[in-house]
Amino acid sequence: MIALPASFRRPSRIFAIVTLALILCAAIIGAFITPYDPIALNIHTRLIAPNAAYWFGSDQFGRDLLSRMLVGAGVSIRVSLLTVCAASIAGIALGSAAGYFGGLLDRIISGFSDGLLALPSILLALSLIAVLGASETGNIAALGIAFTPYIARIVRGLVVSARARPFVEVAQNFKHPSSYIIARHIVPNIFGPIIVLASHTFALALLAESALSFLGLGVPPPYPSWGGILADGQRFMSDAPWLVLFPGAAIILTLLCINLIGDGLRDHFDPRNA
Amino acid sequence: MSAIITRRMLTIVVTLFVVSIVVFLLLRLAPGDPATLILGDTGNSARIAKVRAEMGLDQPLPVQYFLWLGHVIRGDLGTSFMTGEPVAQALWRHFLVTLQLITPAFIISLLFAIPIGILAGWRQDTKLDLAIVGSASIFVSMPSFVVALLLNLVFGIALGWLPTMGFVSLGDGPLTWLQHIILPVTALLIVEAGILIRFMRTNTIEVLNQDYIAYARSKGLSDWELLRLHVFKNTLAPTLSLVGLMLSSLLSGTAVIETVYSIPGLGRFLVDAVYARDYPVIQGVLLFVVVVYAVVNLVFELIQPLLDPRVRLT
Numbered sequence: 342m343i344a345l346p347a348s349f350r351r352p353s354r355i356f357a358i359v360t361l362a363l364i365l366c367a368a369i370i371g372a373f374i375t376p377y378d379p380i381a382l383n384i385h386t387r388l389i390a391p392n393a394a395y396w397f398g399s400d401q402f403g404r405d406l407l408s409r410m411l412v413g414a415g416v417s418i419r420v421s422l423l424t425v426c427a428a429s430i431a432g433i434a435l436g437s438a439a440g441y442f443g444g445l446l447d448r449i450i451s452g453f454s455d456g457l458l459a460l461p462s463i464l465l466a467l468s469l470i471a472v473l474g475a476s477e478t479g480n481i482a483a484l485g486i487a488f489t490p491y492i493a494r495i496v497r498g499l500v501v502s503a504r505a506r507p508f509v510e511v512a513q514n515f516k517h518p519s520s521y522i523i524a525r526h527i528v529p530n531i532f533g534p535i536i537v538l539a540s541h542t543f544a545l546a547l548l549a550e551s552a553l554s555f556l557g558l559g560v561p562p563p564y565p566s567w568g569g570i571l572a573d574g575q576r577f578m579s580d581a582p583w584l585v586l587f588p589g590a591a592i593i594l595t596l597l598c599i600n601l602i603g604d605g606l607r608d609h610f611d612p613r614n615a
Numbered sequence: 616m617s618a619i620i621t622r623r624m625l626t627i628v629v630t631l632f633v634v635s636i637v638v639f640l641l642l643r644l645a646p647g648d649p650a651t652l653i654l655g656d657t658g659n660s661a662r663i664a665k666v667r668a669e670m671g672l673d674q675p676l677p678v679q680y681f682l683w684l685g686h687v688i689r690g691d692l693g694t695s696f697m698t699g700e701p702v703a704q705a706l707w708r709h710f711l712v713t714l715q716l717i718t719p720a721f722i723i724s725l726l727f728a729i730p731i732g733i734l735a736g737w738r739q740d741t742k743l744d745l746a747i748v749g750s751a752s753i754f755v756s757m758p759s760f761v762v763a764l765l766l767n768l769v770f771g772i773a774l775g776w777l778p779t780m781g782f783v784s785l786g787d788g789p790l791t792w793l794q795h796i797i798l799p800v801t802a803l804l805i806v807e808a809g810i811l812i813r814f815m816r817t818n819t820i821e822v823l824n825q826d827y828i829a830y831a832r833s834k835g836l837s838d839w840e841l842l843r844l845h846v847f848k849n850t851l852a853p854t855l856s857l858v859g860l861m862l863s864s865l866l867s868g869t870a871v872i873e874t875v876y877s878i879p880g881l882g883r884f885l886v887d888a889v890y891a892r893d894y895p896v897i898q899g900v901l902l903f904v905v906v907v908y909a910v911v912n913l914v915f916e917l918i919q920p921l922l923d924p925r926v927r928l929t
Contacts, residue, residue, distance in 0.1 A: 353749070353752075452629060452633055453633055455630060455633075456629070456630045456631075456632070456633025456634050456637070456905075457633070457634070457637065459630050459634065459863075459905045459908050459909060460634065460901060460904060460905055460908075461863040461864065461866050461867040461904065462867070463867035463870060463871075464866065464867060464870060464882075464885060464900070464901065464904060465901070467870060467885060467886065467889050468641060468885070468889065468897045468900075468901055469641070470889060471641075471645070471888075471889045471892050471894070471897055472641055472644050472645045472646075544756075548758050551758060551760075552758060552760060552867075552870070552871050555760050555871060556870070556871060556874060556886055557890075558889065558890075568760075571760070571761070571764065575764060575875075578764065578767065578768060578772065579772045582768055582772075585764045585765070585768060586765075586768075589761040589764060589765060592758060592761055593753070593756055593757050593758075593761060596756035596757075596758070597752065597753060597756035599756075600752060600755060600756050601752065604752075
């Protein structure tokens with residue numbers, strides 16, 4: 342039995358960890374365990390209400406909703422996780438360069454990130470998709486760019502305060518290269534806040550990704566993400582409310598779990614909040 | 616004071632400059648030549664060359680940027696590829712619609728979340744607090760478009776009380792306006808309310824732990840007076856610093872909500888422009904949003920010291 346850190350010993354947070362783990366499993370293996378073909382059309386099984394054979398019912402093309410949502414979990418989670426990775430790598434690199442070196446470099450990077458932060462990230466991502474195209478790569482790139490300034494700004498602040506600490510001065514006196522000092526001394530020391538930041542960005546990315554695919558600008562059909570399934574179901578909502586209820590619940594539940602775990606991580610790394 | 620305002624204005628100019636570069640590059644990074652994009656399939660090579668010369672596309676990139684910027688500063692944002700209408704004019708019309716959505720959403724979420732957040736903080740760790748915090752956590756995890764669909768399902772389809780799409784301007788009939796905005800506004804404000812409740816609760820707890828509260832209690836102040844005189848006043852100013860963030864998230868929300876409800880606002884305008892790759896409109900919306908954001912932030916930043924003497928403008 343692994344001992345859970347104190348910040349996670351709350352029923353709500355344990356629930357969040359277990360549920361998110363299940364959702365991640367579904368995202369990874371979901372595409373292989375679909376009870377029905379998620380893409381093939383079948384006129385005989387149109388708009389079936391949830392029952393023992395079709396747990397979540399079927400859509401207007403006769404496709405099993407559960408199967409589609411299992412595939413969709415993979416798309417939604419993959420796009421948001423890759424977005425977080427891309428934005429974190431770029432944001433940490435830019436933020437630590439700005440915070441560590443200061444001067445003109447800092448002014449340029451901070452000027453750009455502050456400027457971009459004045460734009461709501463979803464609106465920026467939307468506009469970038471017009472250029473990059475509504476594809477999986479286009480989405481990851483657009484969302485990654487939209488969230489980078491947010492991460493860069495916070496990392497910059499963390500690096501500025503970490504740089505002033507004695508061990509960095511010692512490392513500088515040893516004439517270690519700056520990139521080595523940043524990677525070996527500074528980043529590990531601000532790891533906690535970065536993890537909290539990444540968990541928060543994960544929630545924002547999932548939200549933005551489902552909004553984009555809801556608008557039809559996400560990963561193109563027939564492979565749907567949850568937002569896309571929701572948008573499809575919207576038109577048949579009055580006859581088949583399950584087409585909206587299940588994907589909607591999946592998005593809310595996933596976001597809720599990520600947010601609850603994020604709260605736990607925040608308390609864990611910042612004892613003042615506990 | 617005027618020196619402070621001047622400095623803030625300079626910051627806004629820098630922000631706008633940065634965004635203008637990004638927005639300008641957006642069109643240049645787009646696949647295809649802008650002149651070809653404007654003319655569509657109808658252009659022959661002579662016409663394309665003419666348009667290229669008119670737009671200054673034969674000039675080096677920095678020159679092109681300053682040519683474009685010159686037009687933008689004079690309020691000329693170009694014309695829409697889709698409709699041929701001047702972008703500035705269309706922007707304003709759509710913004711007036713969006714304003715009729717985000718203003719009520721903003722005001723209602725403040726009126727709703729401030730007292731509830733204070734209540735939760737005051738009754739910290741009671742069942743009431745747990746219930747409020749729990750619902751707020753669910754609220755912040757509810758994307759506005761999911762809320763919108765759920766509201767449509769219940770109040771539009773099942774109960775048939777409210778229209779699930781369309782928009783009537785306030786000037787054209789306050790009652791019909793109200794009917795049409797109830798669902799979209801509710802969908803927009805749920806997330807905001809969740810964020811605000813959590814924020815107010817944390818601040819309230821912080822204020823209640825201060826020494827002067829213990830002193831005020833020992834003086835015999837009732838809880839009501841304590842909340843009204845100390846907690847409310849001291850949590851109001853930090854809340855104002857959230858205004859920019861709320862505005863930003865409300866504007867993000869309109870892109871999706873206006874699409875769900877077919878409301879001809881700024882968000883819908885942007886989404887349609889993205890579908891059509893109507894770059895002048897995309898550029899115009901982004902620049903406009905940044906100006907609105909900067910102005911609103913400036914106004915609230917100037918109000919803040921009036922409410923909280925601890926905040927000094929520097």
